Amino acid sequence: xxxxxxxxxxxxxxxxxxxxxxxxxxxxxxxxxxxxxxxxxxxxxxxxxxxxxxxxxxxxxxxxxxxxxxxxxxxxxxxxxxxxxxxxxxxxxxxxxxxxxxxxxxxxxxxxxxxxxxxxxxxxxxxxxxxxxxxxxxxxxxxxxxxxxxxxxxxxxxxxxxxxxxxxxxxxxxxxxxxxxxxxxxxxxxxxxxxxxxxxxxxxxxxxxxxxxxxxxxxxxxxxxxxxxxxxxxxxxxxxxxxxxxxxxxxxxxxxxxxxxxxxxxxxxxxxxxxxxxxxxxxxxxxxxxxxxxxxxxxxxxxxxxxxxxxxxxxxxxxxxxxxxxxxxxxxxxxxxxxxxxxx
Amino acid sequence: xxxxxxxxxxxxxxxxxxxxxxxxxxxxxxxxxxxxxxxxxxxxxxxxxxxxxxxxxxxxxxxxxxxxxxxxxxxxxxxxxxxxxxxxxxxxxxxxxxxxxxxxxxxxxxxxxxxxxxxxxxxxxxxxxxxxxxxxxxxxxxxxxxxxxxxxxxxxxxxxxxxxxxxxxxxxxxxxxxxxxxxxxxxxxxxxxxxxxxxxxxxxxxxxxxxxxxxxxxxxxxxxxxxxxxxxxxxxxxxxxxxxxxxxxxxxxxxxxxxxxxxxxxxxxxxxxxxxxxxxxxxxxxxxxxxxxxxxxxxxxxxxxxxxxxxxxxxxxxxxxxxxxxxxxxxxxxxxxxxxxxxx
Numbered sequence: 175x176x177x178x179x180x181x182x183x184x185x186x187x188x189x190x191x192x193x194x195x196x197x198x199x200x201x202x203x204x205x206x207x208x209x210x211x212x213x214x215x216x217x218x219x220x221x222x223x224x225x226x227x228x229x230x231x232x233x234x235x236x237x238x239x240x241x242x243x244x245x246x247x248x249x250x251x252x253x254x255x256x257x258x259x260x261x262x263x264x265x266x267x268x269x270x271x272x273x274x275x276x277x278x279x280x281x282x283x284x285x286x287x288x289x290x291x292x293x294x295x296x297x298x299x300x301x302x303x304x305x306x307x308x309x310x311x312x313x314x315x316x317x318x319x320x321x322x323x324x325x326x327x328x329x330x331x332x333x334x335x336x337x338x339x340x341x342x343x344x345x346x347x348x349x350x351x352x353x354x355x356x357x358x359x360x361x362x363x364x365x366x367x368x369x370x371x372x373x374x375x376x377x378x379x380x381x382x383x384x385x386x387x388x389x390x391x392x393x394x395x396x397x398x399x400x401x402x403x404x405x406x407x408x409x410x411x412x413x414x415x416x417x418x419x420x421x422x423x424x425x426x427x428x429x430x431x432x433x434x435x436x437x438x439x440x441x442x443x444x445x446x447x448x449x450x451x452x453x454x455x456x457x458x459x460x461x462x463x464x465x466x467x468x469x470x471x472x473x474x475x476x477x478x479x480x481x482x483x484x485x486x487x488x489x490x491x492x493x494x495x496x497x498x499x500x501x502x503x504x505x506x507x508x509x510x511x512x513x514x515x516x517x518x
Numbered sequence: 519x520x521x522x523x524x525x526x527x528x529x530x531x532x533x534x535x536x537x538x539x540x541x542x543x544x545x546x547x548x549x550x551x552x553x554x555x556x557x558x559x560x561x562x563x564x565x566x567x568x569x570x571x572x573x574x575x576x577x578x579x580x581x582x583x584x585x586x587x588x589x590x591x592x593x594x595x596x597x598x599x600x601x602x603x604x605x606x607x608x609x610x611x612x613x614x615x616x617x618x619x620x621x622x623x624x625x626x627x628x629x630x631x632x633x634x635x636x637x638x639x640x641x642x643x644x645x646x647x648x649x650x651x652x653x654x655x656x657x658x659x660x661x662x663x664x665x666x667x668x669x670x671x672x673x674x675x676x677x678x679x680x681x682x683x684x685x686x687x688x689x690x691x692x693x694x695x696x697x698x699x700x701x702x703x704x705x706x707x708x709x710x711x712x713x714x715x716x717x718x719x720x721x722x723x724x725x726x727x728x729x730x731x732x733x734x735x736x737x738x739x740x741x742x743x744x745x746x747x748x749x750x751x752x753x754x755x756x757x758x759x760x761x762x763x764x765x766x767x768x769x770x771x772x773x774x775x776x777x778x779x780x781x782x783x784x785x786x787x788x789x790x791x792x793x794x795x796x797x798x799x800x801x802x803x804x805x806x807x808x809x810x811x812x813x814x815x816x817x818x819x820x821x822x823x824x825x826x827x828x829x830x831x832x833x834x835x836x837x838x839x840x841x842x843x844x845x846x847x848x849x850x851x852x853x854x855x856x857x858x859x860x861x862x
Binding site for chain 2: 234235236396399400403412418419420421424427429430431432433434435436437438439440441442444445446447448449450451452453454455458
């Protein structure tokens, strides 16, 4: 019943700097058959996320790298097509991490059923999934937003940034986004309700940010690094909090930027302004998932959080789309439609 | 009764890099007379501390700079020699911030009586005062020591570092100090009871630190920056905490070090290892002073915390001694004896 072709995208080689199509290889394998205690999952949606660039490197990180020749990792929404597990039946919809392929074997570990009542099933990869939980937990546990404070977040139209800003608005903050291009900025201001959104492609980001934050910055949700970090740092207020969630500006870098070495400047700012910089990943706050689903589900139903997806058809396009994502070419949460909706 | 000469040390000019004797000027003024609501304080001890280098600069910091031509700031232990304040009497001993001079007027603001029962009155400038409270609050509130964890602190024989390490030992940590020279290191190991103390003047600090911390570093109490920070960073464990209390290595720097710019490296470490870096100054935790005095007083009486002072006679030597302090030439808490003990 599951016989047929299983298209997969493998990591063909490790990138130097920006990934290229040659770093990936599209192959076909057999569709696997489930053994005892296993099930077969058919991918409907694959999530593309900036962290994937880190997994393509050999160096140590918070997760082991993808091996060369292995299937690229990634979060997926799947349909159970055959199951020898008592708790899963054919037709069940699940959130899984089966990666860049059409079919995969699973023993159920790390798999969670999706309740379509909460919204479109693809939302489990975004606003109701890992990016949403990242935004929610990082903002509330480390950012500690208080009414009247000013928050800045980059990649403001993206999966994490859009939720950070909207939840901060709900908590009473003044929220300034940063995004690439006029179209994204307009969306962030008009659809997402940020107080302002600045285009980082225009000159003098620091000056415009300074104008947009007349009372300084109390929370900088760091998901990009680079030029945005440099524009923000001088504007941070005493006791500002900086949840460090991602550094997409550095992911493709193959070396360090030219000097001078600005580490002393950053450390002095931490000391003099009594800043808190704290790194986190979503699993550090996994126990807050039930609170998150309850809050976020409510905000979505009430229209207080809005969410945009950028869906591309076809697994074969995943490499090109990840390369584009790392350049900010997506507009909303990037998702690949790998297979058709469930038939029933 | 207070008539006579009042010797003072003024800031003569702002230093470029390391301060020189020419940045200070010793002058004589009249001993002031107290007006209504005022008292006159006679300095017995003056504290010298690394933060004073920052006050000599014009730039913004957590406190305004000393103006050129003004008396250098500093914490003092004083005797009340004349008082028009009902709560202070001649002969009272007080902790004050009257700076580098023999006599000063005070309206009582920021002044606190010293109870000689707690120990030598000079301890109010060190283990029972600002440096001790800095060590205690930074370690307990930000370092969050847990039994079995490894802590590293530099300037380990100094006023802050020596207390950080000894309190961390009381909390069950393995404690590695860093200090300049064999004599200080031996003192830190043998008298203060650290598990080890490394001489930063010897080569390959990173390698020796790595050997001394086989299970990595969970808390790095940052009071120096520079080469120690660079040696520590690669050894930090996931979820390590870095209270940032001082950066003496940078205080004399007149520019940034050569490149490459290592900020991306530091930010990546914060993200990947989920570090917390948090700056603080002692007044951020002023409300914990009663707990501190109670704990520290007890530890001193029980001999669980030991404390060393490095006392130099004569206000005229304060400039030379501050210059030496910034080079690590002191051995223990640096104090200037400005005047004689109380007569009564």
